[in-house]
Amino acid sequence: MIQGDDISALAVVAVAADRLRHDLRLPWSADAGHAVARLALSGTNAPRLPAMVGLYGGASSGKSTIFDNLLGGHLASRITARGHATLGPILAAHGSRRDDVRALFATGRFLPGFQPRDIELDDNVTGAVDSVALVFHSVDALRDVLLFDLPDFTSGAAADDGDVALSLLPWFDRIIVVLDHERWFDRQSTTSLRARSVRFDQARWAVFNQTQDAHLSDAERHALKEQASNLSTRGMTILEFRRGRGLCRFPPGTFDGLIGFAAPAPPDRITSLRQCASEAANEVLNQNEERTVRLAELGRALGSVIDRTIPDRRLCMMALMTPDERRQAEWLSRVLRLNETRQWLSGQTRRLTAALRSVPVVGSVLMPRGETSGPPAQAETDRGALGVAFARRVVERHQQELRRVINASTFWDELRRWTGLEPAGAYVDNNTELSVLLDNATGELDVAIRRWNERLAMECEGLSPKVKGAIGAGTIALAVVLIAVPGPVTALTAVAAKGAIAGALTQLLTATGAGALVGGPLTRFASVVQEKLIGSPEFNAVQIAVGAFRARLHAMCAQMNDRALSEAAALVLASDDPLVHALEALRDAWEDDR
Numbered sequence: 001m002i003q004g005d006d007i008s009a010l011a012v013v014a015v016a017a018d019r020l021r022h023d024l025r026l027p028w029s030a031d032a033g034h035a036v037a038r039l040a041l042s043g044t045n046a047p048r049l050p051a052m053v054g055l056y057g058g059a060s061s062g063k064s065t066i067f068d069n070l071l072g073g074h075l076a077s078r079i080t081a082r083g084h085a086t087l088g089p090i091l092a093a094h095g096s097r098r099d100d101v102r103a104l105f106a107t108g109r110f111l112p113g114f115q116p117r118d119i120e121l122d123d124n125v126t127g128a129v130d131s132v133a134l135v136f137h138s139v140d141a142l143r144d145v146l147l148f149d150l151p152d153f154t155s156g157a158a159a160d161d162g163d164v165a166l167s168l169l170p171w172f173d174r175i176i177v178v179l180d181h182e183r184w185f186d187r188q189s190t191t192s193l194r195a196r197s198v199r200f201d202q203a204r205w206a207v208f209n210q211t212q213d214a215h216l217s218d219a220e221r222h223a224l225k226e227q228a229s230n231l232s233t234r235g236m237t238i239l240e241f242r243r244g245r246g247l248c249r250f251p252p253g254t255f256d257g258l259i260g261f262a263a264p265a266p267p268d269r270i271t272s273l274r275q276c277a278s279e280a281a282n283e284v285l286n287q288n289e290e291r292t293v294r295l296a297e298l299g300r301a302l303g304s305v306i307d308r309t310i311p312d313r314r315l316c317m318m319a320l321m322t323p324d325e326r327r328q329a330e331w332l333s334r335v336l337r338l339n340e341t342r343q344w345l346s347g348q349t350r351r352l353t354a355a356l357r358s359v360p361v362v363g364s365v366l367m368p369r370g371e372t373s374g375p376p377a378q379a380e381t382d383r384g385a386l387g388v389a390f391a392r393r394v395v396e397r398h399q400q401e402l403r404r405v406i407n408a409s410t411f412w413d414e415l416r417r418w419t420g421l422e423p424a425g426a427y428v429d430n431n432t433e434l435s436v437l438l439d440n441a442t443g444e445l446d447v448a449i450r451r452w453n454e455r456l457a458m459e460c461e462g463l464s465p466k467v468k469g470a471i472g473a474g475t476i477a478l479a480v481v482l483i484a485v486p487g488p489v490t491a492l493t494a495v496a497a498k499g500a501i502a503g504a505l506t507q508l509l510t511a512t513g514a515g516a517l518v519g520g521p522l523t524r525f526a527s528v529v530q531e532k533l534i535g536s537p538e539f540n541a542v543q544i545a546v547g548a549f550r551a552r553l554h555a556m557c558a559q560m561n562d563r564a565l566s567e568a569a570a571l572v573l574a575s576d577d578p579l580v581h582a583l584e585a586l587r588d589a590w591e592d593d594r
Helices: 005-014 017-023 030-042 063-070 095-106 156-160 188-199 218-230 256-262 270-309 313-319 323-335 348-358 383-408 410-419 441-462 465-471 473-484 494-511 520-533 537-569 578-593
Strands: 051-057 090-094 115-118 131-137 145-149 174-180 203-209 236-239
Touching: 005 030, 005 270, 005 578, 017 030, 030 270, 051 063, 063 090, 063 145, 063 174, 063 203, 063 256, 090 095, 095 131, 174 188, 174 256, 203 218, 203 256, 218 236, 270 383, 270 410, 270 537, 270 578, 313 383, 313 537, 383 410, 383 441, 383 537, 441 537
Parallel strands: 051 145, 051 174, 090 131, 115 131, 174 203, 203 236
Antiparallel strands: 090 145
């Protein structure tokens, strides 16, 4: 008797069969699901089940013929010469059991996945893969038997339909194995079915259906007895050959032995069913534990993708420059000899120089000093368009890298091999425009740079005309920003930035021929930069706006990571999922029994 926590665990797992098999793609077989449903029904207040007996056999072996004969010769199950004629289970119950059978179906746990459909005794049906054809008879010898005519389990069509007969095995207390002349000694119809049946502690009876017009010799009868012994059957019936088409009716007494085998009260098979459920639960838990470990590995790998694909703040600054600003940046890169000077902190020179030459802005080309190009397209001069173009490149690169990492991961490699499932591969939200995702980040940066330029121009009013004519306030503003906007690794502090800027301004003025003339104005301007510009609200606003733009890019790519990880996580049971606890209870219950 099942009781207590076991009943709760069985109830949880019984309704989760589709989730385990189809949603999670875990190794939860159909017969394991029916074993749990059978156990769950035993622990409820549903009517006690009478003996359940299933007719098993290959295609056209004669199952339906025997079924109809047992019902008094009525044509309940269709008989044809075509293989795989019976498509779904047909259940025959005594009329006195009508209310009990309907109550069983009403529980929702009796033959889950199959809907009952009433038929009459002579409806001559084939059944359907998702329903149970339910017929009531008046054969008193089968009053305490629920008799099932089942689809074959040997044909390709049966496999395509989901091996209905084999999946329902756990329900049956006894099975009748019907073998036609061609399958009397067939291993698929004997050894394989016997192994499955032994697992569920089912008694077996063999029916050797003689389908050829020939007299059986003593040697042949002896061979059939040996075959019945190999099947570990309780007995056997040899049917004599009958000519004609349609239902072949056998004389009275032909099936007395078979009815005597089917009719007694059902044995207690709880232990074998619990073992099946426990083994299946253990397999699922082991597989899920492996997936959990691989999911964590995948999460770490996806995190590293962001580290490789998200540009730093300095590169974002480069990407959002207009063509005029970029030409100034190229000139600054050459004048300041960024590949040679060591006045900037270690590593910053290489970062800036590489950034200037690798910013992926559509249609933007860095021009040498003195060269000009045709009038730029509107998109090139608009900082918002530049931001969208740059973000699209970053997102595309990130998605490509995500796909590479995901396809190479152990998590998806295992799923691909065992289930044939492939990752979706598309993690970008194509329904939302990038301009919306970037929100006001580019606009805020545009305003911040304009205000910064205005502030520096105002501070440059004290410079001599020679200095201003040589380099211009806009160029100085750009130089300050390029030097002082920190990268992600070796960020320039405000103090370090002041020193770097002072040295860079000296180089700029010398390169333009104004260095010998500046004297006091340069000293005063260096002091202005140090005391009024670095750390000013306008300067900080530029850094904040660049950081906000980068944060938007990071959020977009992190969202892609989340979608990719969620796709994988949907195939793993979380440790706090009630289904995990229920499976653990099923596994441990059998261990306790032993």
